[in-house]
Amino acid sequence: xxxxxxxxxxxxxxxxxxxxxxxxxxxxxxxxxxxxxxxxxxxxxxxxxxxxxxxxxxxxxxxxxxxxxxxxxxxxxxxxxxxxxxxxxxxxxxxxxxxxxxxxxxxxxxxxxxxxxxxxxxxxxxxxxxxxxxxxxxxxxxxxxxxxxxxxxxxxxxxxxxxxxxxxxxxxxxxxxxxxxxxxxxxxxxxxxxxxxxxxxxxxxxxxxxxxxxxxxxxxxxxxxxxxxxxxxxxxxxxxxxxxxxxxxxxxxxxxxxxxxxxxxxxxxxxxxxxxxxxxxxxxxxxxxxxxxxxxxxxxxxxxxxxxxxxxxxxxxxxxxxxxxxxxxxxxxxxxxxxxxxxxxxxxxxxxxxxxxxxxxxxxxxxxxxxxxxxxxxxxxxxxxxxxxxxxxxxxxxxxxxxxxxxxxxxxxxxxxxxxxxxxxxxxxxxxxxxxxxxxxxxxxxxxxx
Amino acid sequence: xxxxxxxxxxxxxxxxxxxxxxxxxxxxxxxxxxxxxxxxxxxxxxxxxxxxxxxxxxxxxxxxxxxxxxxxxxxxxxxxxxxxxxxxxxxxxxxxxxxxxxxxxxxxxxxxxxxxxxxxxxxxxxxxxxxxxxxxxxxxxxxxxxxxxxxxxxxxxxxxxxxxxxxxxxxxxxxxxxxxxxxxxxxxxxxxxxxxxxxxxxxxxxxxxxxxxxxxxxxxxxxxxxxxxxxxxxxxxxxxxxxxxxxxxxxxxxxxxxxxxxxxxxxxxxxxxxxxxxxxxxxxxxxxxxxxxxxxxxxxxxxxxxxxxxxxxxxxxxxxxxxxxxxxxxxxxxxxxxxxxxxxxxxxxxxxxxxxxxxx
Numbered sequence: 186x187x188x189x190x191x192x193x194x195x196x197x198x199x200x201x202x203x204x205x206x207x208x209x210x211x212x213x214x215x216x217x218x219x220x221x222x223x224x225x226x227x228x229x230x231x232x233x234x235x236x237x238x239x240x241x242x243x244x245x246x247x248x249x250x251x252x253x254x255x256x257x258x259x260x261x262x263x264x265x266x267x268x269x270x271x272x273x274x275x276x277x278x279x280x281x282x283x284x285x286x287x288x289x290x291x292x293x294x295x296x297x298x299x300x301x302x303x304x305x306x307x308x309x310x311x312x313x314x315x316x317x318x319x320x321x322x323x324x325x326x327x328x329x330x331x332x333x334x335x336x337x338x339x340x341x342x343x344x345x346x347x348x349x350x351x352x353x354x355x356x357x358x359x360x361x362x363x364x365x366x367x368x369x370x371x372x373x374x375x376x377x378x379x380x381x382x383x384x385x386x387x388x389x390x391x392x393x394x395x396x397x398x399x400x401x402x403x404x405x406x407x408x409x410x411x412x413x414x415x416x417x418x419x420x421x422x423x424x425x426x427x428x429x430x431x432x433x434x435x436x437x438x439x440x441x442x443x444x445x446x447x448x449x450x451x452x453x454x455x456x457x458x459x460x461x462x463x464x465x466x467x468x469x470x471x472x473x474x475x476x477x478x479x480x481x482x483x484x485x486x487x488x489x490x491x492x493x494x495x496x497x498x499x500x501x502x503x504x505x506x507x508x509x510x511x512x513x514x515x516x517x518x519x520x521x522x523x524x525x526x527x528x529x530x531x532x533x534x535x536x537x538x539x540x541x542x543x544x545x546x547x548x549x550x551x552x553x554x555x556x557x558x559x560x561x562x563x564x565x566x567x568x569x570x571x572x573x574x575x576x577x578x579x580x581x582x583x584x585x586x587x588x589x590x591x592x593x594x595x596x597x598x599x600x601x602x603x604x605x606x607x608x609x610x611x612x613x614x615x616x617x618x619x620x621x622x623x624x625x626x627x628x629x630x631x632x633x634x635x
Numbered sequence: 636x637x638x639x640x641x642x643x644x645x646x647x648x649x650x651x652x653x654x655x656x657x658x659x660x661x662x663x664x665x666x667x668x669x670x671x672x673x674x675x676x677x678x679x680x681x682x683x684x685x686x687x688x689x690x691x692x693x694x695x696x697x698x699x700x701x702x703x704x705x706x707x708x709x710x711x712x713x714x715x716x717x718x719x720x721x722x723x724x725x726x727x728x729x730x731x732x733x734x735x736x737x738x739x740x741x742x743x744x745x746x747x748x749x750x751x752x753x754x755x756x757x758x759x760x761x762x763x764x765x766x767x768x769x770x771x772x773x774x775x776x777x778x779x780x781x782x783x784x785x786x787x788x789x790x791x792x793x794x795x796x797x798x799x800x801x802x803x804x805x806x807x808x809x810x811x812x813x814x815x816x817x818x819x820x821x822x823x824x825x826x827x828x829x830x831x832x833x834x835x836x837x838x839x840x841x842x843x844x845x846x847x848x849x850x851x852x853x854x855x856x857x858x859x860x861x862x863x864x865x866x867x868x869x870x871x872x873x874x875x876x877x878x879x880x881x882x883x884x885x886x887x888x889x890x891x892x893x894x895x896x897x898x899x900x901x902x903x904x905x906x907x908x909x910x911x912x913x914x915x916x917x918x919x920x921x922x923x924x925x926x927x928x929x930x931x932x933x934x935x936x937x938x939x940x941x942x943x944x945x946x947x948x949x950x951x952x953x954x955x956x957x958x959x960x961x962x963x964x965x966x967x968x969x970x971x972x973x974x975x976x977x978x979x980x981x982x983x984x985x986x987x988x989x990x991x992x993x994x995x
Contacts, residue, residue, distance in 0.1 A: 379901075422827065423897060423904050427911025478900060486893050490828065500830040507832045509916040557914055579910075583903070 738773025
């Protein structure tokens with residue numbers, strides 16, 4: 186019922202409200218110990234509210250949330266080729282599993298259909314090796330983990346999935362020895378602990394985009410779940426990124442070359458962990474050390490709130506969901522004639538009606554978040570950042586870019602090429618348009634001399 | 636001269652103020668962590684507030700302004716600074732102190748004594764409005780009837796209206812309140828946590844209630860609580876710092892702790908949260924409660940009756956639980972909802988700021 190609609194993210198809460206009268210009416214103790222949905226099987230024991238579902242109902246409920254997110258946002262169409270970002274954690278393990286199941290079903294339909302007009306979408310997996318950043322993790326541990334992932338992927342039922350293991354330093358597009366050094370220099374040049382963590386996040390996205398684009402994928406699937414998004418809402422607020430925040434928390438984020446989709450946006454970490462436990466899905470934990478600084482503080486704060494009220498994370502994400510998204514927060518419509526007609530028709534049906542959105546033309550070259558007018562204005566009045574030739578967001582300026590102009594030049598020289606290219610790209614647009622607006626007040630060099 | 640000064644610095648460990656470069660630094664400014672001297676601190680503190688007033692055109696020459704005065708540190712510093720800036724920059728304002736007497740023995744009677752001394756110290760006329768006069772009930776009587784649960788709901792709702800009534804008695808054009816940057820940052824966070832999108836969209840405005848009878852403004856919107864305490868401490872201002880006897884520690888909730896933790900790692904986080912709050916763009920398709928007037932007393936209300944009238948009706952009819960909880964009418968005994976209210980209690984909206992003094 187209401188719980189299957191995409192607007193309702195507090196699933197556990199909804200079941201609470203709807204099911205409670207029934208269970209209280211039936212004071213029979215036998216009835217109480219049955220699954221609240223099918224009322225046949227015994228519920229699985231768990232710490233959360235979902236412990237009141239039986240294993241099958243719990244699973245189908247979770248898969249239902251995934252499927253609803255996929256279909257109602259046109260995330261996957263038959264001719265797509267998906268790249269699943271796999272970290273080894275429970276969220277990415279579940280998203281891989283669900284995508285795999287969806288693909289198997291599509292394959293079944295394909296085999297059964299006569300005309301075979303709808304192809305089966307492709308799936309690839311990528312694992313980013315971040316040992317260059319987390320130097321404390323021994324390399325044998327990483328090698329072992331990669332081996333495990335390899336065997337796990339190959340053990341999945343066909344269609345076969347390709348695995349791309351890519352080191353984070355490949356963002357520099359050099360040979361990896363030199364890359365490791367450069368990554369270290371770049372990270373060390375950022376003094377703020379939170380800035381370091383965030384920089385790694387931006388680099389990771391660059392690498393993911395690179396892998397996807399070089400291997401012919403057209404969607405990047407992330408396992409970001411409600412709990413992680415709730416943390417992001419608070420951290421972004423604390424870092425002063427209120428303007429760009431809505432861009433990061435939608436189902437679809439197509440500001441990148443390869444659109445990013447978040448099909449687990451409505452699932453809680455607790456539920457995902459539970460599913461991994463129930464289905465025996467193997468997850469890998471790395472001893473990367475907990476987040477420090479602002480990010481660590483926020484995640485422990487949100488964890489505390491969640492313990493006190495199990496629907497808190499949903500409330501946070503729902504509140505932030507009421508902020509106006511950007512024009513790129515939907516899958517672009519297919520108008521390419523190369524795409525089979527059946528696929529296009531299918532997408533049309535599922536695609537959301539265009540709702541109100543903000544169109545933003547300028548992006549921060551570092552974190553790629555859309556820039557507000559005030560960001561652009563503060564840039565034009567600030568000389569230090571002329572070197573980069575592009576406006577950046579106030580958060581990156583504070584926590585990542587060096588403060589004094591002299592070290593700025595060095596910092597820019599060690600940034601990976603794609604970032605610099607993006608900065609140039611951005612600047613061509615907004616800098617010249619800014620210049621146009623103040624053209625009449627600028628003195629040219631020749632005028633100055635005479 | 637300068638050389639000897641630097642030597643002194645090394646020996647004595649006292650550094651020079653990084654603004655004037657002449658006097659010894661006496662404090663680390665909470666907002667920027669700059670080491671500055673006392674005189675420069677007063678200067679930047681007052682001038683920043685002046686800049687906020689000018690940039691946002693909070694006041695016009697000749698206006699009558701009431702300062703919401705509880706006797707606590709925020710309002711005492713506000714009265715002191717506004718009186719000084721009015722003189723220094725010729726705002727041409729008629730300033731008044733406006734206090735609300737909730738009728739809490741052992742707390743408000745003492746803090747009102749402080750406000751009365753402030754009246755003399757700053758030469759600002761004082762007006763006191765009391766719950767007893769306005770509603771026929773003192774907080775002492777209300778607590779006697781309903782107990783210590785939900786009493787802050789009554790107090791908060793009544794105070795908001797009492798301030799407006801007092802302001803109209805004084806015939807002022809605006810009310811200035813002592814809400815500081817920490818308060819506003821906290822409200823932004825709480826509104827996100829509680830899913831209150833309507834309040835989230837307006838809680839960062841520096842002037843509120845412009846459509847209502849008397850607008851309110853917050854000259855301390857960007858002023859850190861720590862700096863207010865520092866100002867009061869160094870200037871030896873006369874203020875009252877006892878907590879309300881009916882809700883000790885009520886205000887120091889989890890969000891407040893979180894903000895203090897954030898401030899410790901990154902002082903500018905408070906300003907960043909306010910910036911985020913200002914930059915949030917709320918979908919126009921989001922349903923917002925409509926603003927109307929109370930059919931009973933004519934006060935602004937989104938319901939048929941305003942909250943104060945509902946609560947008062949409950950008190951007078953001997954049904955004190957009326958209006959407590961999420962639905963505004965009738966009895967509501969759902970224990971879960973009560974719990975929810977208690978949690979958000981007092982921190983519910985910035986206008987409901989708890990009980991006067993908020994020192995740490």
